[in-house]
Amino acid sequence: xxxxxxxxxxxxxxxxxxxxxxxxxxxxxxxxxxxxxxxxxxxxxxxxxxxxxxxxxxxxxxxxxxxxxxxxxxxxxxxxxxxxxxxxxxxxxxxxxxxxxxxxxxxxxxxxxxxxxxxxxxxxxxxxxxxxxxxxxxxxxxxxxxxxxxxxxxxxxxxxxxxxxxxxxxxxxxxxxxxxxxxxxxxxxxxxxxxxxxxxxxxxxxxxxxxxxxxxxxxxxxxxxxxxxxxxxxxxxxxxxxxxxxxxxxxxxxxxxxxxxxxxxxxxxxxxxxxxxxxxxxxxxxxxxxxxxxxxxxxxxx
Amino acid sequence: xxxxxxxxxxxxxxxxxxxxxxxxxxxxxxxxxxxxxxxxxxxxxxxxxxxxxxxxxxxxxxxxxxxxxxxxxxxxxxxxxxxxxxxxxxxxxxxxxxxxxxxxxxxxxxxxxxxxxxxxxxxxxxxxxxxxxxxxxxxxxxxxxxxxxxxxxxxxxxxxxxxxxxxxxxxxxxxxxxxxxxxxxxxxxxxxxxxxxxxxxxxxxxxxxxxxxxxxxxxxxxxxxxxxxxxxxxxxxxxxxxxxxxxxxxxxxxxxxxxxxxxxxxxxxxxxxxxxxxxxxxxxxxxxxxxxxxxxxxxxxx
Amino acid sequence: xxxxxxxxxxxxxxxxxxxxxxxxxxxxxxxxxxxxxxxxxxxxxxxxxxxxxxxxxxxxxxxxxxxxxxxxxxxxxxxxxxxxxxxxxxxxxxxxxxxxxxxxxxxxxxxxxxxxxxxxxxxxxxxxxxxxxxxxxxxxxxxxxxxxxxxxxxxxxxxxxxxxxxxxxxxxxxxxxxxxxxxxxxxxxxxxxxxxxxxxxxxxxxxxxxxxxxxxxxxxxxxxxxxxxxxxxxxxxxxxxxxxxxxxxxxxxxxxxxxxxxxxxxxxxxxxxxxxxxxxxxxxxxxxxxxxxxxxxxxxxx
Ligand SMILES: [Mn+2]
Ligand SMILES: [Mn+2]
Ligand SMILES: [Mn+2]
Numbered sequence: 001x002x003x004x005x006x007x008x009x010x011x012x013x014x015x016x017x018x019x020x021x022x023x024x025x026x027x028x029x030x031x032x033x034x035x036x037x038x039x040x041x042x043x044x045x046x047x048x049x050x051x052x053x054x055x056x057x058x059x060x061x062x063x064x065x066x067x068x069x070x071x072x073x074x075x076x077x078x079x080x081x082x083x084x085x086x087x088x089x090x091x092x093x094x095x096x097x098x099x100x101x102x103x104x105x106x107x108x109x110x111x112x113x114x115x116x117x118x119x120x121x122x123x124x125x126x127x128x129x130x131x132x133x134x135x136x137x138x139x140x141x142x143x144x145x146x147x148x149x150x151x152x153x154x155x156x157x158x159x160x161x162x163x164x165x166x167x168x169x170x171x172x173x174x175x176x177x178x179x180x181x182x183x184x185x186x187x188x189x190x191x192x193x194x195x196x197x198x199x200x201x202x203x204x205x206x207x208x209x210x211x212x213x214x215x216x217x218x219x220x221x222x223x224x225x226x227x228x229x230x231x232x233x234x235x236x237x238x239x240x241x242x243x244x245x246x247x248x249x250x251x252x253x254x255x256x257x258x259x260x261x262x263x264x265x266x267x268x269x270x271x272x273x274x275x276x277x278x279x280x281x282x283x284x285x286x287x288x289x290x291x292x293x294x295x296x297x298x299x300x301x302x
Numbered sequence: 303x304x305x306x307x308x309x310x311x312x313x314x315x316x317x318x319x320x321x322x323x324x325x326x327x328x329x330x331x332x333x334x335x336x337x338x339x340x341x342x343x344x345x346x347x348x349x350x351x352x353x354x355x356x357x358x359x360x361x362x363x364x365x366x367x368x369x370x371x372x373x374x375x376x377x378x379x380x381x382x383x384x385x386x387x388x389x390x391x392x393x394x395x396x397x398x399x400x401x402x403x404x405x406x407x408x409x410x411x412x413x414x415x416x417x418x419x420x421x422x423x424x425x426x427x428x429x430x431x432x433x434x435x436x437x438x439x440x441x442x443x444x445x446x447x448x449x450x451x452x453x454x455x456x457x458x459x460x461x462x463x464x465x466x467x468x469x470x471x472x473x474x475x476x477x478x479x480x481x482x483x484x485x486x487x488x489x490x491x492x493x494x495x496x497x498x499x500x501x502x503x504x505x506x507x508x509x510x511x512x513x514x515x516x517x518x519x520x521x522x523x524x525x526x527x528x529x530x531x532x533x534x535x536x537x538x539x540x541x542x543x544x545x546x547x548x549x550x551x552x553x554x555x556x557x558x559x560x561x562x563x564x565x566x567x568x569x570x571x572x573x574x575x576x577x578x579x580x581x582x583x584x585x586x587x588x589x590x591x592x593x594x595x596x597x598x599x600x601x602x603x604x
Numbered sequence: 605x606x607x608x609x610x611x612x613x614x615x616x617x618x619x620x621x622x623x624x625x626x627x628x629x630x631x632x633x634x635x636x637x638x639x640x641x642x643x644x645x646x647x648x649x650x651x652x653x654x655x656x657x658x659x660x661x662x663x664x665x666x667x668x669x670x671x672x673x674x675x676x677x678x679x680x681x682x683x684x685x686x687x688x689x690x691x692x693x694x695x696x697x698x699x700x701x702x703x704x705x706x707x708x709x710x711x712x713x714x715x716x717x718x719x720x721x722x723x724x725x726x727x728x729x730x731x732x733x734x735x736x737x738x739x740x741x742x743x744x745x746x747x748x749x750x751x752x753x754x755x756x757x758x759x760x761x762x763x764x765x766x767x768x769x770x771x772x773x774x775x776x777x778x779x780x781x782x783x784x785x786x787x788x789x790x791x792x793x794x795x796x797x798x799x800x801x802x803x804x805x806x807x808x809x810x811x812x813x814x815x816x817x818x819x820x821x822x823x824x825x826x827x828x829x830x831x832x833x834x835x836x837x838x839x840x841x842x843x844x845x846x847x848x849x850x851x852x853x854x855x856x857x858x859x860x861x862x863x864x865x866x867x868x869x870x871x872x873x874x875x876x877x878x879x880x881x882x883x884x885x886x887x888x889x890x891x892x893x894x895x896x897x898x899x900x901x902x903x904x905x906x
Contacts, residue, residue, distance in 0.1 A: 001521045067522075091479030095519035096504050099511065109479070117522070136741055137438055139473040146478055167865075171743035176750055177695030177713070202700050209703070217699035219605050220671075220721070303823045369824075393781030397821035398806050401813070411781070419824070439740055441775035448780055 005098060008058075008118050009070025015056040016119050021299030023050045023292065024069070024115035024123035024153070027061035030079045031086040031105040033126075034281060040080035042285050044073065046124070046292045053296035058120055060111045062089060065101030069118035079105060090143045108155060109147035112225060121214070121302055122154050124295035126288050127191045128227060130160045130169035132264070133251070140261070141172065148225045149176035154214050156228040156295040158287040159189035159196060163247055163268045166190065166198050173227065174201075179217075180227040181210060183294060189231035192238040192283050200229055207294065211301030230294045236286035238279060246275040307400060310360075310420050311372025317358040318421050323601035325352045325594065326371070326417035326425035326455070329363035332381045333388040333407040335428075336583060342382035344587055346375065348594045352426070355598035360422055362413045364391060367403030371420035381407060392445045410457060411449035414527060423516070423604055424456050426597035428590050429493045430529060432462045432471030434566070435553070442563070443474065450527045451478035456516050458530040458597040460589040461491035461498060465549055465570045468492065468500050475529065476503075481519075482529040483512060485596060491533035494540040494585050502531055509596065513603035532596045538588035540581060548577040609702060612662075612722050613674025619660040620723050625903035627654045627896065628673070628719035628727035628757070631665035634683045635690040635709040637730075638885060644684035646889050648677065650896045654728070657900035662724055664715045666693060669705030673722035683709060694747045712759060713751035716829060725818070725906055726758050728899035730892050731795045732831060734764045734773030736868070737855070744865070745776065752829045753780035758818050760832040760899040762891040763793035763800060767851055767872045770794060770802050777831065778805075783821075784831040785814060787898060793835035796842040796887050804833055811898065815905030834898050840890035842883060850879040 008016070015022050030043045047057035059071040061079055068075070079086055082103065089097055089104035091113060097104040106114060108128050115123050129142025148155065160169060166188060173180055182188065182200030190196035204210050210228060217226065231237075250271035259267050273280050310318070317324050332345045345361065352359035361373040363381055370377070381388055384405065391399055391406035393415060399406040408416060410430050417425050431444025450457065462471060468490060475482055484490065484502030492498035506512050512530060519528065533539075552573035561569050575582050612620070619626050634647045651661035663675040665683055672679070683690055686707065693701055693708035695717060701708040710718060712732050719727050733746025752759065764773060770792060777784055786792065786804030794800035808814050814832060821830065835841075854875035863871050877884050 002523070005518070005522055090476075091524065092476065092481040092503060094522065094524060095481065095515045098518040098522075099514040113524070131743070136743075139433065139438075139470045139477070141473070141477045143477055143479050168743045171745070174694075174696065175743070175745045175747055177747050179696040179699065201696060212703040213699045216609070216702040220609055220698065220702075221606070222695065222698060222717070304825070307820070307824055392778075393826065394778065394783040394805060396824065396826060397783065397817045400820040400824075401816040415826070441735065441740075441772045441779070443775070443779045445779055445781050 002117055006067045006069065006114070006117055009068070009072070012056055012058040012070035012118070021055035021296065021302065022058050022120050023055045023295045023299050024111055024120045025050070025057055025059040025292070026108060026111040026123070026125050027059060027079055027105040028088055028107050029126060029288065030076060031083050032088060036080045036083055040077050042288070043076050043080065046288055049289045049292040050124070050296045053293050055296035055299045058115070058118065060106050060114045062094070062097045062104035062106065064103065065098045067098070067114050067117065069114060069120065079103065091147065092143070108144040112147045112151045112153040112155065115153045116151050120153070122156065122295045122299040124156045124288070124291040126284055126291070127157050127160045128155060130164040130166070131172050133163065133165045135165060135168060138261070145169070145172055145176065145178070148173065148178045148227065150224055152218055152223060153225045154228055154298065155225055156230055156291045156298065158191050158232050158291060159229045161191040162196065162244070163265065166196050170198055178224055178227065180229060181213065183210065183228060183230045185229070185231050189229055191287065192232065192243045192280060193240045194231040194234065194237050195240050207297035208301045210298050214302060228294070228298070230291050232283060232287040233290055236283050238276065238283050242276065246272045249275060304419055308369045308371065308416070308419055311370070311374070314358055314360040314372035314420070323357035323598065323604065324360050324422045325357045325597045325601050326413055326422045327352070327359055327361040327594070328410060328413040328425070328427050329361060329381055329407040330390055330409050331428060331590065332378060333385050334390060338382050338385055342379050344590070345378050345382065348590055351591045351594040352598045355595050357598035357601045360417070360420065362408050362416045364396070364399045364406035364408065366405065367400045369416050369419065371416060371422065381405065393449065394445070410446040414449045414453045414455040414457065417455050418453050422455070424458065424597045424601040426458045426590070426593040428586055428593070429459050429462045430457060432466040432468070433474050435465070435467045437467060437470060440563070447471070447474055447478065447480070450475065450480045450529065452526055454520055454525060455527045456530055456600065457527055458532055458593045458600065460493050460534050460593060461531045463493040464498060464546070465567065468498050472500055480526055480529065482531060483515065485512065485530060485532045487531070487533050491531055493589065494534065494545045494582060495542045496533040496536065496539050497542050509599035510603045512600050516604065530596070530600070532593050534585060534589040535592055538585050540578065540585050544578065548574045551577060606721055610671045610673065610718070610721055613672070613676070616660055616662040616674035616722070625659035625900065625906065626662050626724045627659045627899040627903050628715055628724045629654070629661055629663040629896070630712060630715040630727070630729050631663060631683055631709040632692055632711050633730060633892065634680060635687050636692060640684050640687055644681050646892070647680045647684065650728070650892055653893045653896040654900045657897050659900035659903045662719070662722065664710050664718045666698070666701045666708035666710065668707065669702045671702070671718050671721065673718060673724065683707065695751065696747070712748040716751045716755045716757040716759065719757045720755050724757070726760065726899045726903040728760045728892070728895040730888055730895070731761050731764045732759060734768040734770070735776050737767065737769045739769060739772060742865070749773070749776055749780065749782070752777065752782045752831065754828055756822055756827060757829045758832055758902065759829055760834055760895045760902065762795045762836050762895060763833045765795040766800060766848070767869065770800050774802055782828055782831065784833060785817065787814070787832060787834045789833070789835050793833055795891065796836065796847045796884060797844045798835040798838065798841050799844050811901035812905045814902050818906060832898070832902070834895050836887060836891040837894055840887050842880065842887050846880065850876045853879060
């Protein structure tokens with residue numbers, strides 16, 4: 001039944017059949033993450049990083065109502081050009097995009113779902129969604145966290161942006177039994193920075209150890225994914241105080257302007273980019289490359 | 303094993319075997335929704351609306367410890383006469399009612415569970431439960447929402463009563479990946495009124511489009527249901543300001559009287575009925591008919 | 605696959621194969637619950653209580669990376685001597701302990717998981733985790749509650765300690781469809797005391813009735829466990845006002861000292877023990893024996 005809706009590219013299909021390592025990549029970064037043609041360039045570079053580290057990339061998206069695991073260069077170009085007009089797709093949105101035969105850029109949750117359908121175990125992205133600041137009042141909690149609780153895909157990321165409430169995010173993941181592994185670190189990284197002030201659950205220092213962890217988890221049918229938190233390389237990280245102040249200033253301005261709900265995150269991200277003068281985008285790109293590399297190494301060890 | 307506990311009426315069984323459209327209906331409205339004999343009359347009318355629109359009704363309840371999908375007129379009469387003495391049954395209560403061999407009137411969650419067991423995909427009701435106002439403090443969140451996240455049944459309703467916190471309810475559903483579809487509307491209806499001030503996730507304008515959405519969802523094993531929000535017909539809706547004021551007054555009185563927890567909802571509903579002079583019950587009945595009709599049309603397209 | 609990781613003791617294996625009653629027991633109480641050698645003594649006594657009531661005990665732990673259902677006396681001695689150096693293991697921790705080939709003492713959640721893998725349906729412990737006081741702000745909610753929502757094991761306990769917020773714990777369990785049964789009581793017991801001020805969902809007065817309830821639940825594939833709340837025997841219960849005051853004093857002191865997050869629970873428990881002069885430990889041991897007995901009787905009726 002799923003075959004009717006899911007198209008795995010020939011290269012990815014072959015790799016999966018032969019038991020070769022495959023790494024899923026998301027497409028929200030292509031259509032919503034940065035302007036064209038920088039987005040296409042970055043997407044192709046991420047795929048190259050995966051290949052250079054011995055795995056096959058499978059960029060995930062929905063095109064014309066078909067779930068895609070593995071995009072051609074033309075398809076990446078297509079999504080990159082369409083940009084913001086492509087719908088952002090999380091769990092609840094998938095049936096809509098399919099039944100309307102339209103395009104969709106998959107979030108962390110959306111990508112995990114399609115990766116699992118295709119049989120891909122490791123996924124590299126920038127950062128995961130989480131519990132938003134002030135979620136005690138708003139209940140604004142990303143669907144990514146429930147996906148991590150339920151879907152068997154390891155998500156290699158640079159932690160989560162500290163526009164989220166990282167402490168509450170860790171509590172939520174603990175309640176739902178999702179492990180948070182630090183790669184060569186005891187501290188949860190906060191996307192732009194290697195520091196956050198919060199601890200991960202487990203520090204593991206090699207891709208092999210992470211693969212052993214994942215194999216044990218899934219062999220025991222302990223459903224769900226894992227957060228593999230991979231700190232941004234030191235040379236690309238932003239200054240902790242600068243980024244913290246930028247986020248605080250952005251939060252204050254959002255409050256002053258009465259910005260609420262769904263508008264908050266895009267506002268904060270734009271504001272931070274403005275405050276940090278584009279440095280944040282550069283860091284963002286580099287941390288994705290770094291995650292693609294680690295994901296490839298983990299996939300090879302699985 | 304389930305056969306030992308589940309009794310599907312001959313008519314419903316035949317319809318399911320022949321792939322004919324079936325619509326599940328709940329029984330809390332019979333025993334707890336209004337006085338006898340109006341409740342029995344209404345229940346039979348709802349069934350008639352389903353039939354008039356080309357589907358077979360399957361009213362769901364528990365009688366003498368047996369799960370029932372499809373009630374006879376005698377059984378509806380029996381539940382209607384017993385009224386409030388019938389236990390209201392959600393997920394956690396089902397094993398109790400079975401092991402004690404007693405009767406149960408199923409809530410939205412309870413009805414979804416039995417509908418899924420019987421193989422029924424579409425269910426018409428009045429409104430769903432949700433996140434209660436002040437749930438930030440009380441954690442009072444209806445089990446209906448988890449059922450929507452987990453059980454493969456589409457729930458056609460007129461939204462949710464605004465004695466609930468509709469904004470928090472939408473956030474909760476988003477976190478758990480439950481789609482909220484507006485039938486011919488972009489705005490979430492609020493039971494007695496067509497307006498709420500909140501948007502649905504997707505507007506779909508025909509039963510066929512809704513059926514296509516559901517088919518895609520379940521074909522992909524994207525577990526869980528969907529909220530099909532169907533606004534009350536204009537001629538029966540209550541005045542937005544009147545109902546809003548009635549709810550606010552009722553909330554204030556509840557606070558003044560120190561009414562808390564489980565007592566709050568029945569108190570508010572009784573108070574609103576009192577304030578609106580019975581007009582609310584009339585609206586309630588009409589919106590259920592309206593939902594039964596849409597549910598039949600969706601079931602026919604599935 | 606699971607066989608590679610799970611070792612069921614010969615006695616437990618034989619009992620399961622022959623359909624004889626088995627009761628799971630947790631190991632956190634051994635390594636983290638009290639000092640050596642009292643912990644070993646207690647663990648062996650609990651096993652004896654299970655046997656004396658006609659069932660086979662299966663103490664659950666992880667030793668050297670192997671999941672164990674049924675420990676030898678030597679293994680209990682080993683865990684008891686190692687004490688606090690044994691890692692406390694909940695759902696998210698299991699793959700870590702396995703892949704590192706280390707030891708783990710299982711919490712309620714961890715024990716439920718391994719019991720279910722082994723095919724054991726009833727588990728006796730002291731108290732379950734829950735929603736922590738002030739979780740509205742901290743989101744500190746024990747993973748035990750999600751395990752109860754998802755894993756098919758009945759947990760016989762003396763309720764939950766009132767250092768938790770028992771009202772919020774009941775709301776959370778209700779949302780996730782977990783039944784809370786009171787054994788011969790309508791009131792939820794609060795570990796050290798038979799009273800809490802909160803009601804259970806259902807009162808059942810015999811092990812047979814509880815077994816009938818569980819059989820109905822699982823026959824219908826209503827996934828998840830149940831809380832079987834068994835009040836501490838009257839002769840061992842602590843004075844309600846004394847324990848309430850001790851908890852309030854401990855909470856105040858924690859706040860004054862700025863103790864937060866993970867440090868709170870151990871601090872509170874140590875403080876309460878200090879305030880109550882060791883009487884609380886004695887009560888703790890007696891209520892575990894009492895739960896082991898009821899669990900054996902339920903297992904015999906299943
Ligand atoms: Mn959100
Ligand atoms: Mn409630
Ligand atoms: Mn906690």
